[in-house]
Amino acid sequence: MAELPDDPELTPTRYDELSSHDPVVLFDVLGSGVVAHVALVRDGEPIVLGTAYGFDDDFLYLHGSTGSRLSRDMADGRPLCISIATLDGFLFARTGFDSAVSYRSAVIRGSATECVDDEKVRALRLINENLMPGRWDELPAPTRKELAATLVLRVPLDRVSVKVLPHHDPEDDFDDGSGADALDPRLWVGSLRVGLAAGEPVASRGMSGEVPVPESVKRQMTRFVLPE
Amino acid sequence: MAELPDDPELTPTRYDELSSHDPVVLFDVLGSGVVAHVALVRDGEPIVLGTAYGFDDDFLYLHGSTGSRLSRDMADGRPLCISIATLDGFLFARTGFDSAVSYRSAVIRGSATECVDDEKVRALRLINENLMPGRWDELPAPTRKELAATLVLRVPLDRVSVKVLPHHDPEDDFDDGSGADALDPRLWVGSLRVGLAAGEPVASRGMSGEVPVPESVKRQMTRFVLPE
Numbered sequence: 001m002a003e004l005p006d007d008p009e010l011t012p013t014r015y016d017e018l019s020s021h022d023p024v025v026l027f028d029v030l031g032s033g034v035v036a037h038v039a040l041v042r043d044g045e046p047i048v049l050g051t052a053y054g055f056d057d058d059f060l061y062l063h064g065s066t067g068s069r070l071s072r073d074m075a076d077g078r079p080l081c082i083s084i085a086t087l088d089g090f091l092f093a094r095t096g097f098d099s100a101v102s103y104r105s106a107v108i109r110g111s112a113t114e115c116v117d118d119e120k121v122r123a124l125r126l127i128n129e130n131l132m133p134g135r136w137d138e139l140p141a142p143t144r145k146e147l148a149a150t151l152v153l154r155v156p157l158d159r160v161s162v163k164v165l166p167h168h169d170p171e172d173d174f175d176d177g178s179g180a181d182a183l184d185p186r187l188w189v190g191s192l193r194v195g196l197a198a199g200e201p202v203a204s205r206g207m208s209g210e211v212p213v214p215e216s217v218k219r220q221m222t223r224f225v226l227p228e
Numbered sequence: 229m230a231e232l233p234d235d236p237e238l239t240p241t242r243y244d245e246l247s248s249h250d251p252v253v254l255f256d257v258l259g260s261g262v263v264a265h266v267a268l269v270r271d272g273e274p275i276v277l278g279t280a281y282g283f284d285d286d287f288l289y290l291h292g293s294t295g296s297r298l299s300r301d302m303a304d305g306r307p308l309c310i311s312i313a314t315l316d317g318f319l320f321a322r323t324g325f326d327s328a329v330s331y332r333s334a335v336i337r338g339s340a341t342e343c344v345d346d347e348k349v350r351a352l353r354l355i356n357e358n359l360m361p362g363r364w365d366e367l368p369a370p371t372r373k374e375l376a377a378t379l380v381l382r383v384p385l386d387r388v389s390v391k392v393l394p395h396h397d398p399e400d401d402f403d404d405g406s407g408a409d410a411l412d413p414r415l416w417v418g419s420l421r422v423g424l425a426a427g428e429p430v431a432s433r434g435m436s437g438e439v440p441v442p443e444s445v446k447r448q449m450t451r452f453v454l455p456e
Contacts, residue, residue, distance in 0.1 A: 026338050031233060034315055034329070035266075035313060035315060035331075037265040037276055037311055037313075038276075039265075039267035039274035039275070039309070040274050041269050041272065041273070043306045044307075045269070045309070045337070046267035046268050046274050046275075046276075046308065046309040047267065047308060047309050048265055048266075048267035048309045048310070048311045049311060049333075049335065050265075050311055050313040050331070050333060052329070059315045068367070079272075079273045079274060080274065081267070081273070081274040083265055083276045083277060083278055084348065085265075087262055087263060089426070090359070090360055090446060090448060092360065092363065092429075092442075095367055095370070095374070095425040096356050096363070096364060096367050096370055097370060097371075097377075099356065099360060099363065099367075101263075101280070101359070103278070104265075107276070107277065109273070111365045120306070124324065128324050128327065131329070132318055132320065132327060135320065135324070135327065136324060138415065139322070139324050139327075139415075140323060140412075142323070142324055142325060143325075144327040146324075146329075148322070149325075150325070156276070157343070169430075169432050169433055169434075170432065171432040171433065185367075185436065185439070186439065187366065188431065188435065188440070188442045188445065189431070189432040189435055190430050190431040190432045190435070190445070191429070191430050191431055192426055192427065192428075192429045192430075192445060192448055192449070193426065193427040193430075194425065194426045194427070194448075194452050195424065196315070196422050196423065196424060197424070197429075197454050198420055198455070199317075199420065199421040199423075199454060199455035199456050200420075201320075201418055201420045202397075202418050202419050202421075203307065203416065203417070204397050204398060204417040204418045204419075205399065206399045206416070206417070207416065207417055208413065211413070211414065211416045212416070213416060214320075216320070217416065217418070217420060220318060220422075221398055224422050226454055227426070228427050228428070
Protein backbone atom coordinates (compact mmCIF):
# COMPACT_ATOMS: atom_id res chain seq x y z
CA MET A 1 0.00 0.00 0.00
CA ALA A 2 2.00 2.93 -1.31
CA GLU A 3 -0.25 5.83 -0.41
CA LEU A 4 -3.48 6.30 1.46
CA PRO A 5 -6.30 7.00 -0.96
CA ASP A 6 -8.65 9.90 -0.38
CA ASP A 7 -12.02 9.20 1.12
CA PRO A 8 -14.02 12.34 0.39
CA GLU A 9 -16.68 11.33 2.91
CA LEU A 10 -14.14 11.58 5.67
CA THR A 11 -12.02 14.50 4.55
CA PRO A 12 -12.33 16.95 7.42
CA THR A 13 -14.02 20.21 6.52
CA ARG A 14 -11.99 22.02 9.20
CA TYR A 15 -8.41 21.51 10.35
CA ASP A 16 -7.46 20.24 6.92
CA GLU A 17 -3.84 20.35 7.95
CA LEU A 18 -4.49 17.49 10.34
CA SER A 19 -5.36 14.79 7.85
CA SER A 20 -2.48 12.67 6.70
CA HIS A 21 -1.97 10.55 3.62
CA ASP A 22 1.26 9.05 4.85
CA PRO A 23 1.04 5.27 5.42
CA VAL A 24 3.75 5.59 8.10
CA VAL A 25 1.30 7.66 10.12
CA LEU A 26 -1.47 5.11 9.61
CA PHE A 27 0.66 2.25 10.90
CA ASP A 28 1.83 4.38 13.82
CA VAL A 29 -1.83 4.97 14.74
CA LEU A 30 -2.75 1.30 14.34
CA GLY A 31 0.23 0.22 16.42
CA SER A 32 -0.51 2.75 19.18
CA GLY A 33 -4.04 1.49 19.78
CA VAL A 34 -5.40 -1.48 21.68
CA VAL A 35 -9.15 -1.16 21.10
CA ALA A 36 -10.97 -0.51 17.80
CA HIS A 37 -14.52 0.80 17.76
CA VAL A 38 -16.48 -1.04 15.05
CA ALA A 39 -19.74 0.46 13.79
CA LEU A 40 -22.36 -1.18 11.59
CA VAL A 41 -26.01 -0.72 10.70
CA ARG A 42 -28.62 -3.15 12.04
CA ASP A 43 -32.30 -2.61 11.21
CA GLY A 44 -31.48 0.91 10.07
CA GLU A 45 -29.86 1.86 13.37
CA PRO A 46 -26.17 2.28 14.14
CA ILE A 47 -24.36 -0.09 16.52
CA VAL A 48 -20.83 0.51 17.80
CA LEU A 49 -18.73 -1.64 20.11
CA GLY A 50 -15.08 -1.75 21.14
CA THR A 51 -12.98 -4.79 20.31
CA ALA A 52 -9.39 -5.97 19.90
CA TYR A 53 -7.77 -5.89 16.45
CA GLY A 54 -4.64 -6.74 14.54
CA PHE A 55 -3.22 -5.60 11.22
CA ASP A 56 -0.67 -6.15 8.51
CA ASP A 57 0.21 -4.02 5.48
CA ASP A 58 -3.08 -4.68 3.71
CA PHE A 59 -5.77 -5.63 6.21
CA LEU A 60 -7.22 -4.92 9.62
CA TYR A 61 -8.23 -8.11 11.45
CA LEU A 62 -11.07 -8.55 13.95
CA HIS A 63 -12.34 -11.56 15.84
CA GLY A 64 -15.37 -12.57 17.82
CA SER A 65 -17.40 -15.51 18.98
CA THR A 66 -19.20 -17.52 16.32
CA GLY A 67 -22.14 -17.43 18.75
CA SER A 68 -22.31 -13.64 18.86
CA ARG A 69 -24.92 -11.86 16.78
CA LEU A 70 -22.62 -8.89 16.36
CA SER A 71 -19.83 -11.07 14.94
CA ARG A 72 -22.22 -12.65 12.48
CA ASP A 73 -23.52 -9.22 11.44
CA MET A 74 -19.94 -8.00 10.95
CA ALA A 75 -19.18 -11.05 8.79
CA ASP A 76 -22.10 -10.83 6.36
CA GLY A 77 -20.54 -8.25 4.07
CA ARG A 78 -22.44 -5.18 5.27
CA PRO A 79 -20.49 -1.88 5.40
CA LEU A 80 -18.37 -1.32 8.51
CA CYS A 81 -16.74 1.81 9.88
CA ILE A 82 -13.88 1.28 12.31
CA SER A 83 -12.25 3.95 14.46
CA ILE A 84 -8.95 3.63 16.30
CA ALA A 85 -8.01 6.64 18.39
CA THR A 86 -5.14 7.29 20.78
CA LEU A 87 -5.27 10.18 23.22
CA ASP A 88 -1.87 11.89 23.56
CA GLY A 89 -2.54 14.81 25.86
CA PHE A 90 -4.43 17.91 26.87
CA LEU A 91 -3.89 21.42 25.53
CA PHE A 92 -4.68 23.98 28.24
CA ALA A 93 -5.34 26.93 25.95
CA ARG A 94 -6.31 30.47 26.91
CA THR A 95 -10.02 29.83 26.24
CA GLY A 96 -12.39 26.89 26.55
CA PHE A 97 -13.06 27.21 22.83
CA ASP A 98 -9.39 26.62 22.02
CA SER A 99 -8.86 23.91 24.66
CA ALA A 100 -8.26 20.59 22.98
CA VAL A 101 -6.77 17.14 23.19
CA SER A 102 -3.88 15.97 21.10
CA TYR A 103 -4.59 12.62 19.46
CA ARG A 104 -3.87 10.22 16.63
CA SER A 105 -6.78 8.53 14.89
CA ALA A 106 -7.64 6.36 11.93
CA VAL A 107 -11.03 5.58 10.44
CA ILE A 108 -11.35 2.55 8.17
CA ARG A 109 -14.38 1.85 6.01
CA GLY A 110 -15.12 -1.36 4.17
CA SER A 111 -16.69 -4.79 4.39
CA ALA A 112 -15.34 -7.82 6.19
CA THR A 113 -14.40 -11.19 4.71
CA GLU A 114 -14.06 -14.26 6.88
CA CYS A 115 -10.56 -15.68 7.30
CA VAL A 116 -10.27 -19.46 7.11
CA ASP A 117 -7.61 -22.16 7.45
CA ASP A 118 -4.02 -20.89 7.63
CA GLU A 119 -5.07 -17.29 7.18
CA LYS A 120 -7.34 -17.61 10.21
CA VAL A 121 -4.51 -18.74 12.47
CA ARG A 122 -2.19 -16.07 11.07
CA ALA A 123 -4.85 -13.37 11.65
CA LEU A 124 -5.44 -14.55 15.22
CA ARG A 125 -1.72 -14.30 15.78
CA LEU A 126 -1.69 -10.72 14.44
CA ILE A 127 -4.59 -9.77 16.73
CA ASN A 128 -2.75 -11.32 19.66
CA GLU A 129 0.47 -9.55 18.65
CA ASN A 130 -1.19 -6.13 18.74
CA LEU A 131 -2.88 -6.90 22.06
CA MET A 132 0.00 -8.59 23.91
CA PRO A 133 3.13 -8.60 21.74
CA GLY A 134 5.16 -11.80 22.08
CA ARG A 135 2.55 -13.68 24.08
CA TRP A 136 1.43 -15.89 21.17
CA ASP A 137 4.78 -17.68 21.05
CA GLU A 138 4.69 -18.38 24.78
CA LEU A 139 1.30 -20.10 24.59
CA PRO A 140 0.10 -23.43 23.20
CA ALA A 141 -1.30 -23.25 19.65
CA PRO A 142 -5.08 -22.81 19.46
CA THR A 143 -7.05 -26.06 19.49
CA ARG A 144 -9.56 -27.06 16.82
CA LYS A 145 -12.37 -26.45 19.28
CA GLU A 146 -11.09 -22.94 20.06
CA LEU A 147 -10.71 -22.15 16.36
CA ALA A 148 -14.22 -23.42 15.64
CA ALA A 149 -15.64 -21.10 18.31
CA THR A 150 -13.88 -18.06 16.86
CA LEU A 151 -14.88 -15.98 13.88
CA VAL A 152 -11.96 -14.10 12.31
CA LEU A 153 -12.49 -11.28 9.82
CA ARG A 154 -10.38 -9.06 7.61
CA VAL A 155 -11.18 -5.57 6.34
CA PRO A 156 -8.99 -4.09 3.58
CA LEU A 157 -6.95 -0.99 4.44
CA ASP A 158 -7.83 0.76 1.18
CA ARG A 159 -10.43 3.26 2.39
CA VAL A 160 -8.79 4.98 5.27
CA SER A 161 -8.81 8.44 6.81
CA VAL A 162 -6.05 9.41 9.23
CA LYS A 163 -6.26 12.49 11.45
CA VAL A 164 -3.60 13.64 13.87
CA LEU A 165 -3.55 16.63 16.19
CA PRO A 166 0.07 16.62 17.35
CA HIS A 167 0.86 17.47 20.94
CA HIS A 168 2.01 21.10 20.91
CA ASP A 169 2.10 24.43 22.66
CA PRO A 170 -1.48 25.77 22.46
CA GLU A 171 -0.10 29.27 21.86
CA ASP A 172 1.33 28.04 18.55
CA ASP A 173 -2.23 28.13 17.22
CA PHE A 174 -2.20 31.93 17.43
CA ASP A 175 -0.09 33.04 14.50
CA ASP A 176 -2.23 36.12 13.96
CA GLY A 177 0.06 38.45 15.86
CA SER A 178 -2.12 38.49 18.99
CA GLY A 179 0.67 36.40 20.52
CA ALA A 180 1.69 36.48 24.14
CA ASP A 181 0.45 40.07 24.48
CA ALA A 182 -3.11 38.77 24.44
CA LEU A 183 -2.42 36.36 27.31
CA ASP A 184 -3.91 37.06 30.71
CA PRO A 185 -0.68 37.29 32.75
CA ARG A 186 -2.34 35.34 35.59
CA LEU A 187 -3.53 32.45 33.38
CA TRP A 188 -1.38 29.35 33.02
CA VAL A 189 -1.34 28.09 29.43
CA GLY A 190 0.43 24.93 28.40
CA SER A 191 0.11 21.23 27.75
CA LEU A 192 0.06 17.92 29.59
CA ARG A 193 0.91 14.62 27.95
CA VAL A 194 -1.02 11.48 28.83
CA GLY A 195 -0.64 7.92 27.65
CA LEU A 196 -1.40 4.39 28.74
CA ALA A 197 1.01 3.26 31.44
CA ALA A 198 1.40 -0.18 32.99
CA GLY A 199 1.59 -1.04 36.67
CA GLU A 200 3.49 -4.02 38.08
CA PRO A 201 2.65 -7.54 36.87
CA VAL A 202 0.72 -9.71 39.33
CA ALA A 203 1.30 -13.47 39.08
CA SER A 204 -1.67 -15.80 39.40
CA ARG A 205 -2.24 -17.17 42.91
CA GLY A 206 -1.94 -20.68 41.48
CA MET A 207 1.63 -20.14 40.26
CA SER A 208 4.88 -21.15 41.81
CA GLY A 209 7.16 -18.23 42.52
CA GLU A 210 9.88 -19.75 40.36
CA VAL A 211 8.39 -18.84 36.99
CA PRO A 212 10.07 -15.64 35.80
CA VAL A 213 8.04 -12.78 34.32
CA PRO A 214 8.09 -13.55 30.58
CA GLU A 215 9.24 -11.39 27.69
CA SER A 216 5.65 -10.64 26.64
CA VAL A 217 4.83 -9.01 29.98
CA LYS A 218 8.12 -7.09 29.95
CA ARG A 219 7.35 -5.89 26.43
CA GLN A 220 3.96 -4.62 27.54
CA MET A 221 5.59 -2.76 30.43
CA THR A 222 8.02 -1.14 27.98
CA ARG A 223 5.23 -0.34 25.54
CA PHE A 224 3.06 1.41 28.13
CA VAL A 225 5.24 3.79 30.12
CA LEU A 226 4.62 7.11 31.82
CA PRO A 227 4.79 9.89 29.19
CA GLU A 228 7.45 12.58 29.52
CA MET B 229 -32.44 7.76 36.98
CA ALA B 230 -33.06 4.97 39.48
CA GLU B 231 -32.13 1.92 37.47
CA LEU B 232 -30.69 1.25 34.05
CA PRO B 233 -33.38 -0.12 31.75
CA ASP B 234 -32.73 -3.21 29.70
CA ASP B 235 -31.85 -2.82 26.08
CA PRO B 236 -32.41 -6.28 24.62
CA GLU B 237 -30.49 -5.33 21.46
CA LEU B 238 -27.37 -4.92 23.52
CA THR B 239 -27.75 -7.62 26.13
CA PRO B 240 -24.66 -9.76 25.64
CA THR B 241 -25.34 -13.30 24.53
CA ARG B 242 -22.18 -14.49 26.30
CA TYR B 243 -20.58 -13.37 29.56
CA ASP B 244 -23.97 -12.36 30.90
CA GLU B 245 -22.42 -11.86 34.29
CA LEU B 246 -20.57 -8.87 32.90
CA SER B 247 -23.52 -6.64 32.17
CA SER B 248 -24.53 -4.28 34.94
CA HIS B 249 -27.74 -2.49 35.70
CA ASP B 250 -26.28 -0.42 38.49
CA PRO B 251 -26.27 3.34 37.71
CA VAL B 252 -23.22 3.72 39.97
CA VAL B 253 -21.30 1.57 37.49
CA LEU B 254 -22.57 3.63 34.55
CA PHE B 255 -21.39 6.89 36.09
CA ASP B 256 -18.07 5.31 37.02
CA VAL B 257 -17.62 4.34 33.35
CA LEU B 258 -18.66 7.77 32.07
CA GLY B 259 -16.32 9.49 34.54
CA SER B 260 -13.40 7.22 33.65
CA GLY B 261 -13.51 8.06 29.95
CA VAL B 262 -12.25 11.02 27.95
CA VAL B 263 -13.34 10.12 24.41
CA ALA B 264 -16.74 8.84 23.25
CA HIS B 265 -17.14 7.05 19.93
CA VAL B 266 -20.32 8.25 18.24
CA ALA B 267 -21.84 6.18 15.43
CA LEU B 268 -24.60 7.16 13.03
CA VAL B 269 -25.95 6.11 9.66
CA ARG B 270 -25.37 8.29 6.58
CA ASP B 271 -26.66 7.16 3.18
CA GLY B 272 -27.15 3.67 4.61
CA GLU B 273 -23.55 3.35 5.75
CA PRO B 274 -22.19 3.55 9.29
CA ILE B 275 -19.92 6.40 10.39
CA VAL B 276 -18.06 6.46 13.70
CA LEU B 277 -15.79 9.13 15.13
CA GLY B 278 -14.27 9.87 18.52
CA THR B 279 -15.18 13.06 20.35
CA ALA B 280 -15.22 14.65 23.81
CA TYR B 281 -18.33 14.41 25.97
CA GLY B 282 -19.87 15.44 29.26
CA PHE B 283 -22.75 14.12 31.32
CA ASP B 284 -25.11 14.71 34.20
CA ASP B 285 -27.65 12.37 35.80
CA ASP B 286 -29.96 12.36 32.79
CA PHE B 287 -28.03 13.21 29.64
CA LEU B 288 -24.81 12.72 27.74
CA TYR B 289 -23.60 15.93 26.07
CA LEU B 290 -21.64 16.26 22.82
CA HIS B 291 -20.40 19.27 20.91
CA GLY B 292 -19.06 20.07 17.50
CA SER B 293 -18.60 22.83 14.98
CA THR B 294 -21.77 24.24 13.40
CA GLY B 295 -19.81 24.04 10.14
CA SER B 296 -19.21 20.30 10.40
CA ARG B 297 -21.38 17.95 8.40
CA LEU B 298 -21.05 15.29 11.08
CA SER B 299 -22.32 17.65 13.78
CA ARG B 300 -25.31 18.58 11.65
CA ASP B 301 -26.03 14.90 10.97
CA MET B 302 -25.83 14.15 14.69
CA ALA B 303 -28.24 16.98 15.43
CA ASP B 304 -31.02 16.08 12.99
CA GLY B 305 -32.69 13.49 15.21
CA ARG B 306 -31.36 10.34 13.53
CA PRO B 307 -30.49 7.39 15.80
CA LEU B 308 -27.06 7.50 17.43
CA CYS B 309 -25.04 4.81 19.18
CA ILE B 310 -22.30 6.02 21.51
CA SER B 311 -19.58 3.87 23.07
CA ILE B 312 -17.34 4.87 25.96
CA ALA B 313 -14.74 2.26 26.89
CA THR B 314 -11.88 2.32 29.38
CA LEU B 315 -9.11 -0.26 29.20
CA ASP B 316 -8.05 -1.41 32.67
CA GLY B 317 -5.49 -4.12 31.99
CA PHE B 318 -4.33 -7.30 30.34
CA LEU B 319 -5.09 -10.84 31.49
CA PHE B 320 -2.19 -13.14 30.57
CA ALA B 321 -4.12 -16.42 30.66
CA ARG B 322 -2.83 -19.92 29.96
CA THR B 323 -4.12 -19.87 26.37
CA GLY B 324 -4.58 -17.28 23.66
CA PHE B 325 -8.28 -18.13 23.64
CA ASP B 326 -8.62 -17.13 27.31
CA SER B 327 -6.32 -14.09 27.06
CA ALA B 328 -8.35 -10.94 27.54
CA VAL B 329 -8.39 -7.31 28.54
CA SER B 330 -10.18 -5.99 31.59
CA TYR B 331 -12.35 -3.01 30.77
CA ARG B 332 -15.36 -0.89 31.65
CA SER B 333 -17.72 0.17 28.89
CA ALA B 334 -21.05 1.83 28.29
CA VAL B 335 -23.12 1.95 25.12
CA ILE B 336 -25.81 4.63 24.82
CA ARG B 337 -28.45 4.64 22.13
CA GLY B 338 -30.83 7.47 21.33
CA SER B 339 -31.31 10.66 19.35
CA ALA B 340 -29.77 14.04 20.02
CA THR B 341 -31.55 17.29 20.77
CA GLU B 342 -29.82 20.63 20.38
CA CYS B 343 -29.07 22.55 23.58
CA VAL B 344 -29.75 26.30 23.45
CA ASP B 345 -29.39 29.36 25.68
CA ASP B 346 -28.51 28.63 29.30
CA GLU B 347 -28.60 24.87 28.78
CA LYS B 348 -26.02 25.24 26.02
CA VAL B 349 -23.54 27.01 28.28
CA ARG B 350 -24.20 24.55 31.11
CA ALA B 351 -23.66 21.60 28.73
CA LEU B 352 -20.39 23.09 27.41
CA ARG B 353 -19.26 23.43 31.01
CA LEU B 354 -20.08 19.76 31.67
CA ILE B 355 -18.14 18.69 28.56
CA ASN B 356 -15.21 20.82 29.70
CA GLU B 357 -15.47 19.40 33.24
CA ASN B 358 -15.14 15.82 31.99
CA LEU B 359 -12.26 16.74 29.70
CA MET B 360 -10.26 19.03 32.02
CA PRO B 361 -11.93 19.22 35.44
CA GLY B 362 -11.75 22.67 37.00
CA ARG B 363 -10.43 24.40 33.88
CA TRP B 364 -13.74 26.08 33.00
CA ASP B 365 -13.62 28.28 36.09
CA GLU B 366 -10.07 29.39 35.30
CA LEU B 367 -10.99 30.59 31.82
CA PRO B 368 -12.99 33.53 30.47
CA ALA B 369 -16.64 32.75 29.71
CA PRO B 370 -17.33 31.77 26.09
CA THR B 371 -18.05 34.70 23.77
CA ARG B 372 -21.18 35.02 21.64
CA LYS B 373 -19.11 34.32 18.56
CA GLU B 374 -17.66 31.15 20.08
CA LEU B 375 -21.11 29.97 21.17
CA ALA B 376 -22.52 30.65 17.70
CA ALA B 377 -19.79 28.50 16.14
CA THR B 378 -20.53 25.57 18.47
CA LEU B 379 -23.32 23.03 18.22
CA VAL B 380 -24.16 21.41 21.57
CA LEU B 381 -26.28 18.27 21.79
CA ARG B 382 -27.83 16.12 24.50
CA VAL B 383 -28.71 12.43 24.32
CA PRO B 384 -30.87 10.93 27.10
CA LEU B 385 -29.30 8.27 29.32
CA ASP B 386 -32.38 6.04 29.21
CA ARG B 387 -31.24 3.37 26.74
CA VAL B 388 -27.94 2.24 28.08
CA SER B 389 -25.95 -0.98 28.22
CA VAL B 390 -23.03 -1.27 30.64
CA LYS B 391 -20.47 -4.05 30.43
CA VAL B 392 -17.54 -4.54 32.76
CA LEU B 393 -14.84 -7.20 32.79
CA PRO B 394 -13.17 -6.55 36.15
CA HIS B 395 -9.42 -6.84 36.42
CA HIS B 396 -8.79 -10.26 37.98
CA ASP B 397 -6.58 -13.32 38.19
CA PRO B 398 -7.14 -15.15 34.87
CA GLU B 399 -7.03 -18.48 36.73
CA ASP B 400 -10.23 -17.46 38.53
CA ASP B 401 -12.06 -18.20 35.28
CA PHE B 402 -11.34 -21.91 35.72
CA ASP B 403 -13.76 -23.08 38.35
CA ASP B 404 -14.17 -26.44 36.67
CA GLY B 405 -11.67 -28.21 38.87
CA SER B 406 -8.91 -28.15 36.24
CA GLY B 407 -7.28 -25.55 38.51
CA ALA B 408 -3.58 -25.06 38.95
CA ASP B 409 -2.92 -28.72 38.10
CA ALA B 410 -3.64 -27.93 34.46
CA LEU B 411 -1.06 -25.13 34.39
CA ASP B 412 2.15 -25.62 32.47
CA PRO B 413 4.64 -25.17 35.33
CA ARG B 414 6.92 -23.15 33.02
CA LEU B 415 4.20 -20.73 31.87
CA TRP B 416 3.72 -17.41 33.65
CA VAL B 417 0.04 -16.59 34.13
CA GLY B 418 -1.14 -13.36 35.67
CA SER B 419 -2.35 -9.85 35.02
CA LEU B 420 -1.02 -6.37 34.28
CA ARG B 421 -2.95 -3.20 35.00
CA VAL B 422 -2.81 -0.28 32.59
CA GLY B 423 -4.39 3.14 32.73
CA LEU B 424 -3.93 6.63 31.39
CA ALA B 425 -1.10 8.40 33.17
CA ALA B 426 0.01 12.01 32.90
CA GLY B 427 3.51 13.32 32.39
CA GLU B 428 4.77 16.67 33.66
CA PRO B 429 2.98 19.89 32.62
CA VAL B 430 4.80 22.04 30.07
CA ALA B 431 4.11 25.79 30.22
CA SER B 432 3.68 27.71 27.00
CA ARG B 433 6.81 29.39 25.69
CA GLY B 434 4.98 32.71 25.82
CA MET B 435 4.40 32.53 29.58
CA SER B 436 6.26 34.15 32.40
CA GLY B 437 7.70 31.66 34.87
CA GLU B 438 5.76 33.29 37.68
CA VAL B 439 2.36 31.80 36.89
CA PRO B 440 1.91 28.73 39.09
CA VAL B 441 0.54 25.47 37.70
CA PRO B 442 -3.23 25.81 38.27
CA GLU B 443 -5.59 23.49 40.12
CA SER B 444 -7.04 22.13 36.87
CA VAL B 445 -3.66 20.82 35.72
CA LYS B 446 -2.95 19.38 39.17
CA ARG B 447 -6.35 17.67 39.14
CA GLN B 448 -5.58 16.10 35.78
CA MET B 449 -2.25 14.83 37.11
CA THR B 450 -4.05 13.29 40.09
CA ARG B 451 -6.75 11.82 37.84
CA PHE B 452 -4.30 10.11 35.52
CA VAL B 453 -1.69 8.31 37.60
CA LEU B 454 0.35 5.15 37.10
CA PRO B 455 -1.81 2.14 38.02
CA GLU B 456 -0.71 -0.11 40.90
